[in-house]
Amino acid sequence: MTWFSLYSMKNRLILMFMAFSVLVYLFVASIIETSLKYHFYDQDYQHTKDKYDAISWGEVLREPPENLVGRINTTVDYWVLKNNHVVATNSGIPLQAGMPETLLSAFQSGKQLDEWEDEQGLYRPFLFDAGDQFYVLMVQKIDGHLQFFKQLRVVLLWSALLVVLLAIAFSIVAVNLGLKPLKHVQNHLKTVNPNNLDVVIPTDNLPDELRDLVTIQNDMLKKLNLGFSRLSEFSSDIAHELKTPLSNINTQTQVTLASTRSVEEYQDVLQSNLEEIERITKTIDDILYIAKAKNALLIRTNTKFAVETEIDRIADYFSILGEEKGIDIITRGHAFLSVDKNMLERAVTNLLTNALSHADHASNITIEVLNLPNEVCILVENQGDTIPEASLPYLFDRFYRVDKSRKHESSVGSGLGLAITQSIMEAYDGSVSVESKHRRTVFTLTFPK
Incomplete structure (x- = not known):
């Protein structure tokens, strides 16, 4: 048996408290990380939307395609799409084949656009409907976000380790304090033995959950004490009940054999002995009858x-x-x-x-x-x-x-x-x-x- 056993209620409580604390921490940490991701997404979207709104797209898009780049004044990488084709862009970031169709399909379905990554970094796309079948694709580079979340996960990991250590320390203290009344009851029960059954465990300072149990325990000890006392008395009584007639038989027989007696005297002694034997037999029969009745062995x-x-x-x-x-x-x-x-x-x-x-x-x-x-x-x-x-x-x-x-x-x-x-x-x-x-x-x- 190792020092830490799952058969111990104390160890089980410590494990459950630790597991619960860790699960709560992981749940809170996931909420924090998810909330930050949504915050950064909204922040990126709002920044990109402000850049998009700063341009009068209705006037710009009436220009010939070869004049668009010169008329669009923004520092954000953009692509003007029409009929699933790029008609103008200021970005040197290459779009993979089929990406305009995928992005337009996701946009028209109301889904969030998937991020993509190349050798230069990770990009978050946003698509805007400029009218007349024109769509404007703008991206934000989010490498800084990635670095932030890497640092955040390191902090959360070390925090998780700290939470585990604190949970272990607190659970040990809490469980020991919570189980202290049980130790109190255990110390009293250790004093119980066949010669000391009148132990009464005090219930004044016990919690409600233990008070009823200890009351039942006290009643049980009281009944055991009474049962042992009655058993002791019963053993003494039955020994006396059987010893007295046997002593009478023994005494009468010894006195009779001490000298020669008449036939009548022998008959009187035998009659007296027979009465004592019948008394013994009746006592034994009565005891057996009670034992059978107590164990439901009587034939009815x-x-x-x-x-x-x-x-x-x-x-x-x-x-x-x-x-x-x-x-x-x-x-x-x-x-x-x-x-x-x-x-x-x-x-x-x-x-x-x-x-x-x-x-x-x-x-x-x-x-x-x-x-x-x-x-x-x-x-x-x-x-x-x-x-x-x-x-x-x-x-x-x-x-x-x-x-x-x-x-x-x-x-x-x-x-x-x-x-x-x-x-x-x-x-x-x-x-x-x-x-x-x-x-x-x-x-x-x-x-x-």
Whole structure:
């Protein structure tokens, strides 16, 4: 990689600025040269026209051809033409064969006459109509013009070199100043690493073009920091979730093997170990289910059915558990959905299990189906302790519990139920939300129709 690379945005900007400056200079230089050429042409024409107008051609041309030269008093080289032939001239400049016809044809067509050159120099012709089929050709020698334009081009060439040097210097300064905010952002981003994701790039002194980009970058870093924190917590939680039952199995097995036991005692230990293994298996299954849902790998068998029918069936099953706490489960509402029944059942079951775990004794749990124009909502409401507002945004995180001290109690799951519910809703482009106020908690599943 060379010091100057076209892959560099800085170098590209310098090149573009230089190219633009040179093109503008060449455009202006061409305008100047063209304007000067027109100026000299008009000047030559006016000078020649004044010489032509100083002679009374009407009287002169009535003289015999042999007397014309003596009657025409001018210092300009001229040729009197008639019928494409030269009838009088004071010039020693030879006209090439066929030149009178070419010049007359161009004049009559309204075109500018072509200049011609011989050993003595370069000549610019002008033709005038003197009447009675007489035409007067006068020329101006323009060698001085040529010399002027040669000098002008030398000046323009050196000026172009100066413009290039100035453009290089100015573009480097301008680009460096213009890209200085990017360098500022780059220096901040260099400090980002897995252990330092809470970097916030200040946007106060940034230009408008960068402010929105840096704002997005700050939001991304914030999300990455949150994601890394949750991943770290998730790793810790899953290790704890699996370590605890495995430690229980290990301890019970070692204690049992320490001495001879009765058959009943062995059966109790095996039953206890089986419960711990089932807890581990359920945790692993739930994690795999969430992973599949997040990556759209769940196999869905969508069928259209009445939502209230499934809700009533689920409520009947949980009503037995509710009787132990004196809780009644009330259902109402009607709607149709085209989703996988098993996934809907799992989502509602997780919410209902959560509601039974936290509902007050002798209270009601209400499951309501709302049939809205563009969506179907399933609301699960219970009376119980209000969920702290600070915990609401994290309820659907894996292994999250409002009360961290209640792990592995029979009334509390592994902390994956609500995460599974959210994954199911995302699989259907739906959503799950929660509201908890005044000892009333409502979870809402929203399915788009």
